[in-house]
Amino acid sequence: METNEYRLVLNNVSKSFGEVEALKNVDFVLGQNEVVGLLGDNGAGKSTLIKIVTGYYQPTEGEIFFNGQKIEDLTVQKARDLGVETVYQERALADLQTLWRNIFMGRELRTTAGLLDVQKMKTETHRLMTESMGFTSLAVTPDSPVRTFSGGEKQGVAITRALYFDADIIILDEPTMGLSLKETRKLLEFVRDIKEAGKACIFIDHNIFHVYSVADRVVVIDRGTVAGEFMTKDISLDELMDKMYRVAETGSLD
Amino acid sequence: MNSTVEEVAPDKTATYEYKEKFSLKKFLRQYAIQLGILGVFFAIWAFFIISAPDTFLSPQIYLAFMGTIPFFALMALPLTLVVISGEIDLSFTSIMAIGMIAFMFVHDVSGNVWLSFIAALAVGLFAGLMNGAIVVIFGIPSLVATIGTQFFWRGAVLVLGQGKSGSLVYTKESLLHPLLVGKLFGYIPMQFVWLIIVAIIMWVILNRTRMGAHIYLTGDNEESARLMGVSTKRVRYFVFGLTGFVSAFAGVVASLHVTYFWPSLGEGYLLRTLSSVFLGGTSVFGGTGTILGTFIGAFIVQHL
Numbered sequence: 001m002e003t004n005e006y007r008l009v010l011n012n013v014s015k016s017f018g019e020v021e022a023l024k025n026v027d028f029v030l031g032q033n034e035v036v037g038l039l040g041d042n043g044a045g046k047s048t049l050i051k052i053v054t055g056y057y058q059p060t061e062g063e064i065f066f067n068g069q070k071i072e073d074l075t076v077q078k079a080r081d082l083g084v085e086t087v088y089q090e091r092a093l094a095d096l097q098t099l100w101r102n103i104f105m106g107r108e109l110r111t112t113a114g115l116l117d118v119q120k121m122k123t124e125t126h127r128l129m130t131e132s133m134g135f136t137s138l139a140v141t142p143d144s145p146v147r148t149f150s151g152g153e154k155q156g157v158a159i160t161r162a163l164y165f166d167a168d169i170i171i172l173d174e175p176t177m178g179l180s181l182k183e184t185r186k187l188l189e190f191v192r193d194i195k196e197a198g199k200a201c202i203f204i205d206h207n208i209f210h211v212y213s214v215a216d217r218v219v220v221i222d223r224g225t226v227a228g229e230f231m232t233k234d235i236s237l238d239e240l241m242d243k244m245y246r247v248a249e250t251g252s253l254d
Numbered sequence: 255m256n257s258t259v260e261e262v263a264p265d266k267t268a269t270y271e272y273k274e275k276f277s278l279k280k281f282l283r284q285y286a287i288q289l290g291i292l293g294v295f296f297a298i299w300a301f302f303i304i305s306a307p308d309t310f311l312s313p314q315i316y317l318a319f320m321g322t323i324p325f326f327a328l329m330a331l332p333l334t335l336v337v338i339s340g341e342i343d344l345s346f347t348s349i350m351a352i353g354m355i356a357f358m359f360v361h362d363v364s365g366n367v368w369l370s371f372i373a374a375l376a377v378g379l380f381a382g383l384m385n386g387a388i389v390v391i392f393g394i395p396s397l398v399a400t401i402g403t404q405f406f407w408r409g410a411v412l413v414l415g416q417g418k419s420g421s422l423v424y425t426k427e428s429l430l431h432p433l434l435v436g437k438l439f440g441y442i443p444m445q446f447v448w449l450i451i452v453a454i455i456m457w458v459i460l461n462r463t464r465m466g467a468h469i470y471l472t473g474d475n476e477e478s479a480r481l482m483g484v485s486t487k488r489v490r491y492f493v494f495g496l497t498g499f500v501s502a503f504a505g506v507v508a509s510l511h512v513t514y515f516w517p518s519l520g521e522g523y524l525l526r527t528l529s530s531v532f533l534g535g536t537s538v539f540g541g542t543g544t545i546l547g548t549f550i551g552a553f554i555v556q557h558l
Contacts, residue, residue, distance in 0.1 A: 056481060076483035092481040094474035096541040105471055106482035108464050115462040126272035141274070143284060 006065070007032050007169055007200045008053065013062030015048055022048040024224045026062075030169065030200050035191060037215030037232075038204045041248055045224045046204050047089070050171050053202070054086050055079035080107065083168035087158045087175050089204075095147035100125040102146050103161050128160050152183040159190065170194055171202045176210055188214050208244060212237050222247045287535035287542075291550050298557050319556055320446035325511075326523040327449055327552035328504040330530035331456045332497040334548045337531055338460070339493050340473035340540030341396040345385060346501035346527070347520035348407035353378040353502030354515050355414050358422075367428040374502045381407060382498015386491035396494075411517050422513045435511045445507050452500060457545045465492055473540025530555050 008030040015023040023045045030036055038046045051057045052064070055074040064071050066082045086092075093102050100121045109117045109124075125142035129135045133156045146157065155175065162170055172191070176184045191214040194201045205211050211218060212232055218240065219229045227247050230240065246252065282289065303310040329346050336343045353374035360366075360373040381403070388399040425431045436444045460466040465488075471479040472489045480486055501520075509515045534551030536543025 054481075055483075076481065077485075080483050086481070088481055090477070090481075092475075092478040094471050094478050094541070096474045097470055101467060101470065104467075105479070106468075106484045108467050110464065115458075116464065116467065118462070122274070123270060123272040127270045141280070142272075143274075143280070 005032070005068075006030060007067060009063075009065040009068075010049075010052070011063040011065070013049075013052060013059045013064070015052060015057060015059050022224055023052070023059075026221075026224075026226055028219065028226070030202060031216075033195065033198050033200060034217065035195050035201045035203060035215050037211035037218040038202060038221060039208065039211055039218055039244060040221035040227075044221045046221050047173060049221065050086070050173055050202060050204065053079070053169075054084055054171065077106070080165065083166065084171065085162035085165055085167035085169070086171040087155070087162050087173065089174040089177060091154050091158050093146050093154055093157060096145055098143045098145055099129070099140075099157065100142040102157055103128065103164065105161070107165060124164075128164065133157065133160050151178040152180060155179060155183070155187070159187075167199065169200050169202070171204075173204045174206065175203075176205055176207060184210070208241060209237070212240060220244065220247060227252070288544060288547055288550075291533065291535055291547055291554070295550050295554050295557075298554060302557060317441060317443070319553070321443040321511075323552055323556050324443075324445040324449040325504060325508045326526045326555075327530060327549070328445075328452055328507065329497065329501050329523065330527045330534075330548050330552055331449075331452055331545060332493070332500045333527060334531050334534065334536050334543055334545060335456065335460060335466075335469055336396075336493045336497055337536045337538070338473045338540055338543040339469045339489055340476065341389065341490065341493065343382075343385060343396065343400045343494060343497050344524065345381070345400040345404040345407060346497055347522075347524050348404045348411065349378050349381045349498050349501040350505030350508065350520035350523070351411040351517060352381060352407045353505045354509050354519060355411055356502075357506060357509075358415075358420055358515060361424070367425055367430050371430055371506060374506050375499055378502020378505070379495055379499040382495040382501070383491060385498065386494035389494065390487045390490050415517055417517055419517060420515045422509055422515055425510055426513060431510055431513075434507050445511065448503075448507065452503075453545055453549055459496075460545060465489070469493060470541060473542075475541070526555050 006029045008028075010026060010028040013023060013026045013028070014021065026045075026049065028049065038049065040046050048057060052059050052074075055076040055078055058073065064074055071078070071082070092105075094105065097105075100118075103125050104121050109121050111117045122142040129140065129142065133153070135153070146154065149157065155178075159175070175187055179187060188210060191201055191203060195214075195216075203211060203215055215232055217229060217231050220227045220243070228243070232240075299310075309315055329350075333343060333346065356377040357370040357374040361370040364370070385396070385400055385403055388394055388403070389396045392399075432444070434444055434448065438444055438447055458466075460469065468479065468484045468486075468489050469492075471482075471484050472486045476486050505519060509519060530552040531543075531548050532538065532551070533554050534544070534547030534549070536547060
């Protein structure tokens with residue numbers, strides 16, 4: 001496989017947890033400027049797949065390439081250094097901690113002396129709050145604990161954090177869960193922004209309409225294997241839905 | 255959530271300015287727990303002054319406090335970090351003693367007090383890291399693991415020292431004795447100076463290093479921390495290792511103070527140390543807590 005032209009290539013990746021095979025010989029690619037939607041039923045292996053990309057799980061078998069380069073022993077820290085940022089389904093926030101600690105979680109800014117640059121982190125957080133998270137209330141400061149935020153606000157924090165570090169690959173794991181209609185529309189616009197900015201995105205959602213409306217390509221995962229993939233421009237929404245029903249019932253697309 | 259991709263990227267021009275505005279309301283809310291503890295402390299203090307003015311208005315009692323608080327407060331400081339990270343350590347009382355066993359053994363062999371001191375600290379660090387390893391590698395809850403190591407090290411103290419106590423008068427001839435337990439300007443006990451030094455170091459670690467930030471994150475939500483690339487294993491090794499190290503230090507300080515080693519060294523400090531941490535507002539569930547709180551907590555415990 002020619003791995004150079006892709007931002008990310010998974011080659012023959014398998015992952016098992018004890019007896020359970022969560023992923024079986026999965027091949028997956030992500031283009032330089034592509035939005036890929038991952039579809040599949042609960043427990044199909046979508047989350048396992050992205051947690052391998054983010055370095056949280058180490059695959060039992062298979063190879064991972066970033067920009068054509070093979071990466072061994074991928075960890076979360078290494079993946080983030082390679083430009084992978086993730087908005088997790090469970091938001092991955094620390095509720096008792098302040099906003100600025102959450103934004104810089106795992107990648108705290110430091111001064112040349114090696115100590116935390118708290119002032120800079122607070123300043124940046126305040127800029128992000130007002131410019132992109134849309135907090136206007138004076139009651140919210142970089143020192144506000146995250147537990148006081150609403151679901152949509154927390155999602156905003158998670159997304160802003162993912163973008164702050166110049167990510168090349170942005171992974172969104174069920175980002176519309178628990179969002180209002182308006183917030184969902186903003187989120188989908190935001191995925192289009194990622195595309196326009198020349199970056200790549202993996203988008204996981206249960207809602208096939210959301211995925212279809214923003215993805216260039218959809219990959220259908222079923223029972224730990226790739227059941228099929230389609231370019232959204234080649235397939236109508238109705239056809240895709242038919243196929244999804246068929247996969248769920250029979251395990252085969254046709 | 256009005257983000258566009260360009261807006262969020264780091265602002266390299268750095269023209270943006272943000273000055274924290276001071277507001278009394280925010281200050282009170284943010285430091286509610288610390289102010290509460292401080293209030294409790296002053297209330298208790300006032301009560302003692304009113305009920306026993308002769309004792310509590312003379313400087314003697316405060317110099318005595320400075321002399322005795324450090325023996326348990328020293329360990330309460332790193333223990334605060336352990337508790338913030340969502341763990342607990344109950345083995346430090348025995349680690350104090352096993353450090354002194356190493357101290358006396360090395361002194362018997364080499365005759366050098368400084369080597370003995372380093373050996374005590376090294377054994378403390380090792381015992382702490384062992385706690386960390388048991389928790390990280392075997393996944394045993396730290397409450398259970400450190401009860402186990404508490405008995406293990408106490409047993410080791412009794413076996414290796416054959417239950418004997420020992421005089422440490424020889425340390426008086428070296429500089430180590432005045433450095434650790436002497437009197438600064440003839441009044442202030444050196445152990446209190448060390449308490450302040452350790453407190454400052456702990457504050458810097460907790461509030462101004464990445465490790466400190468990761469300690470808070472690990473205790474608050476371990477899963478989130480790991481998803482964002484925080485090595486929660488390293489955090490555990492660090493906090494347990496640090497507690498072991500400082501406990502051995504406290505063991506040397508307490509023993510040199512009386513220039514005598516008792517094999518029961520450390521017993522009786524357990525509850526006072528733990529109550530200092532929890533009185534100081536550190537949450538049993540992890541994720542929150544401060545060094546200042548523990549420091550004041552230790553004073554409250556001593557007053558009682």
